[in-house]
Amino acid sequence: MAIEGTLRLWAGKPDIAIEHLEAAHRLSPRARVGPSLSIIGFAHFLCRRFDEAVPKLLLAIQEDPTFTQAYRYLAACYAHMGRLDEAQDIARRLRGMTRAVVTNASYLRHAEQRELLLSGLRLAASETS
Numbered sequence: 799m800a801i802e803g804t805l806r807l808w809a810g811k812p813d814i815a816i817e818h819l820e821a822a823h824r825l826s827p828r829a830r831v832g833p834s835l836s837i838i839g840f841a842h843f844l845c846r847r848f849d850e851a852v853p854k855l856l857l858a859i860q861e862d863p864t865f866t867q868a869y870r871y872l873a874a875c876y877a878h879m880g881r882l883d884e885a886q887d888i889a890r891r892l893r894g895m896t897r898a899v900v901t902n903a904s905y906l907r908h909a910e911q912r913e914l915l916l917s918g919l920r921l922a923a924s925e926t927s
Contacts, residue, residue, distance in 0.1 A: 803819035804833075806818060807844070809907055813895075816841045819838050833862075833865075834920065835855075835861065836858040836865060836871075837860040839854030843874065843914075843915070846914070848875045848879045850869045851872075869892040870892065870915070873885045873886075873889045874911040874915050874918025876918075878917075886924060900916060900919040903916055
C-alpha cells in the first residue's frame with residue numbers, strides 16, 4: 799500500500815495517495831515513519847493543505863534528517879504560507895546538506911503541481927522567477 803501511495807502521488811493523485819498511505823498505517827501502525835510520512839506531507843502540500851502538510855513533514859524530518867526532499871517540501875510549504883523566515887531557515891539547513899535547493903520536479907506529472915513546488919522553493923531560496 800505504501801508503494802501504491804507513492805505511485806499515486808507521482809501520477810498526480812495526491813488524495814488517493816493519502817488514502818493508500820493512511821490505510822497502510824492502519825494495517826501496520828509501526829510503519830508510521832520516514833518515507834510514508836513524507837509522502838503524506840507531500841500530498842497535502844500538492845493539495846494546498848499546507849497546515850496539514852507541515853506536521854507530517856516535520857515528523858518525517860525528525861525520523862530521517864538526511865532526506866532532503868522533505869526539507870524542500872517544508873520550505874516550499876512555509877513560503878506559500880507566508881512564513882518566509884521559516885522557509886528561508888529551512889532552505890539554509892538544506893544548503894548545508896546539498897547545494898541544490900531548487901531542483902528538478904519532473905517526477906510530478908502535472909505542471910501546476912511542479913510549479914507550486916518550484917515557486918515555493920524559489921521564494922524560500924530568495925530567488926526570483
